[in-house]
Amino acid sequence: MELNSTENVQQGEKRRSEDEGGVSASKKLVQNVDDKTLLSRATTRICKLKMKGTGAVAGSASIDQIKAAFYHLARSNKVELDSDELIYSQPDVLSQSTPPVAPPPELLPLSSEERDSALVKIKAAGEAGITIGDTGMSFVWKEKCGVGFQQPKERASDQLCIMQSRTNSFDYNSICTHNDCFSTTGTRADEVMPKCLMHKGPNESYAVYEFKAHKGGVTGIGHMIMKFNYAKDKKQSHLQQAFSKRSSIKPKGVPGKPELFNTCDEAEKRLAVLQTVALLKCFSNPNKFKYTTPSVSLANGLEAEVKNEMEEQRFKLELTGISNSKTENAQIPFPFGRRATPDETLVDLLDDEHGALYIVCDNKMFYGGQTISGVDTHNVVRHGSDTVAQYEKEYGTGNVVKIPLCAIPIQKKKKKKEDKATTAKEPAAIVEKDDLKKMEAHLHVGLYIAYLFRLRNPFHPTFTKTHPYCLNKQVFSSYFDEHSWEKVVLFLRREFGCQFEFKQM
DNA sequence: ACTTCAGCACGATCGAATTC
DNA sequence: GAATTCGATCGTGCTGAAGT
Numbered sequence: 001m002e003l004n005s006t007e008n009v010q011q012g013e014k015r016r017s018e019d020e021g022g023v024s025a026s027k028k029l030v031q032n033v034d035d036k037t038l039l040s041r042a043t044t045r046i047c048k049l050k051m052k053g054t055g056a057v058a059g060s061a062s063i064d065q066i067k068a069a070f071y072h073l074a075r076s077n078k079v080e081l082d083s084d085e086l087i088y089s090q091p092d093v094l095s096q097s098t099p100p101v102a103p104p105p106e107l108l109p110l111s112s113e114e115r116d117s118a119l120v121k122i123k124a125a126g127e128a129g130i131t132i133g134d135t136g137m138s139f140v141w142k143e144k145c146g147v148g149f150q151q152p153k154e155r156a157s158d159q160l161c162i163m164q165s166r167t168n169s170f171d172y173n174s175i176c177t178h179n180d181c182f183s184t185t186g187t188r189a190d191e192v193m194p195k196c197l198m199h200k201g202p203n204e205s206y207a208v209y210e211f212k213a214h215k216g217g218v219t220g221i222g223h224m225i226m227k228f229n230y231a232k233d234k235k236q237s238h239l240q241q242a243f244s245k246r247s248s249i250k251p252k253g254v255p256g257k258p259e260l261f262n263t264c265d266e267a268e269k270r271l272a273v274l275q276t277v278a279l280l281k282c283f284s285n286p287n288k289f290k291y292t293t294p295s296v297s298l299a300n301g302l303e304a305e306v307k308n309e310m311e312e313q314r315f316k317l318e319l320t321g322i323s324n325s326k327t328e329n330a331q332i333p334f335p336f337g338r339r340a341t342p343d344e345t346l347v348d349l350l351d352d353e354h355g356a357l358y359i360v361c362d363n364k365m366f367y368g369g370q371t372i373s374g375v376d377t378h379n380v381v382r383h384g385s386d387t388v389a390q391y392e393k394e395y396g397t398g399n400v401v402k403i404p405l406c407a408i409p410i411q412k413k414k415k416k417k418e419d420k421a422t423t424a425k426e427p428a429a430i431v432e433k434d435d436l437k438k439m440e441a442h443l444h445v446g447l448y449i450a451y452l453f454r455l456r457n458p459f460h461p462t463f464t465k466t467h468p469y470c471l472n473k474q475v476f477s478s479y480f481d482e483h484s485w486e487k488v489v490l491f492l493r494r495e496f497g498c499q500f501e502f503k504q505m
Numbered sequence: 506a507c508t509t510c511a512g513c514a515c516g517a518t519c520g521a522a523t524t525c
Numbered sequence: 526g527a528a529t530t531c532g533a534t535c536g537t538g539c540t541g542a543a544g545t
Contacts (some may be wrong), residue, residue: 008518153509153510153511153544155545171509171510172509172510172513173510173511184511185511185512186511186512187511188510188511189509189510189511241510241511241542242512244541244542244543245510245511245512245513245540245541245542
């Protein structure tokens with residue numbers, strides 16, 4: 001049997017609206033993994049993709065402050081025009097039946113004369129510029145110049161900049177030239193009319209990179225997704241620039257050629273395919289490959305793409321055996337802790353030393369999760385952003401059931417006590433869930449492969465004829481090691497009665 | 506060694522929702 | 526209603542790259 005991709009288009013459509021960019025994926029992580037560091041790493045990784053909607057500004061002042069300072073500069077010599085006395089001195093204004101309502105000065109856009117008058121003042125102020133309130137920043141006019149004389153980048157045109165004083169140097173950020181915008185985010189000195197991210201228009205793109213790092217016979221594989229903005233005719237150079245700025249968080253190794261996409265969605269799908277295939281490749285030969293990017297998006301609804309990419313990389317995953325004997329399969333050792341017996345409830349599995357894995361499923365999907373408390377984190381009302389809850393809201397049939405899967409030992413460690421003898425509250429014990437979460441990650445991979453091959457749901461008698469989708473969308477690579485594939489294979493044999501093998505092509 | 510540019514990480518802070 | 530938790534946003538400092 002091969003990867004089944006015939007139904008991909010239709011099902012991909014169904015799944016797509018659940019994804020809604022990478023944000024929901026991060027929210028799902030909140031439910032699955034409580035570890036703070038991993039969580040923040042994952043959220044920041046994903047948040048990087050988010051547009052800064054309002055357009056922040058460099059430095060400590062808000063855009064409003066900068067705008068107000070500029071307006072003041074432009075209008076300071078005709079403040080009197082707005083004063084009441086002047087109106088009284090104008091008979092034609094007074095004679096109007098309804099006096100004109102004076103709009104707040106900030107809302108009244110500057111005329112080009114007013115704007116120019118402010119610019120004249122700024123130009124006249126030279127290098128020192130004109131201070132912006134008490135922000136410590138100044139408006140400075142910088143003239144067009146080429147590289148050289150301590151100028152690392154071409155300044156493509158004369159530009160109004162915000163200068164910030166720093167230890168031993170200054171920072172200059174050019175101000176967006178879009179009408180009445182004072183943002184500096186994304187403005188570039190090498191644009192002729194620099195624009196901030198908001199006003200660059202549709203000039204945004206997404207790049208997906210694969211990295212390979214060879215070390216001691218092992219190839220580390222990692223991926224990176226990057227949004228970047230570019231000015232007209234500057235796509236390649238601004239891509240290059242954005243890439244180099246990412247230095248601190250790039251995967252180790254040598255980057256391959258970037259693949260470019262126009263939308264976040266396309267780029268994330270490609271990333272998911274590359275990550276999923278790379279993870280499987282590492283499973284197929286753990287002595288030779290190691291996946292290094294912390295979080296891996298599982299390519300849901302992208303069966304054909306996964307299959308193609310695996311072919312591209314000269315290997316495949318094959319279903320090589322089927323056993324329909326339930327009793328025989330039950331003899332196979334269960335790889336994730338102690339398998340629950342049919343009459344056990346989730347709560348039965350939980351105690352001070354044990355957490356549990358469970359499967360949530362209905363006729364269309366399944367989802368693997370972990371818990372130490374038994375609290376339902378998929379409740380639509382209480383946990384609206386949870387993946388399963390969202391699924392329920394959009395596609396749910398109300399038939400979702402939760403099936404206890406297994407019990408896994410956890411360790412409890414006392415927090416180092418703070419010396420307050422009189423403190424009533426004892427600091428809560430920290431529960432080490434590493435093993436639980438590790439097994440959960442393996443469960444996710446197992447369920448994902450079962451979904452890839454459209455295997456039937458073996459977990460609940462009502463759904464034995466269904467071929468569920470896997471709702472789990474992300475796993476952490478740090479939970480995998482050279483024995484991971486053995487566990488996943490064992491799980492698939494034991495629960496699904498299917499034997500899987502990798503084949504090199 | 507020093508400067509400029511530009512984007513990121515991370516801590517602080519704010520506000521909404523949730524829990525007790 | 527106070528306390529807590531969480532996410533979103535804001536502010537600040539740091540850093541690398543590329544230039545002299």
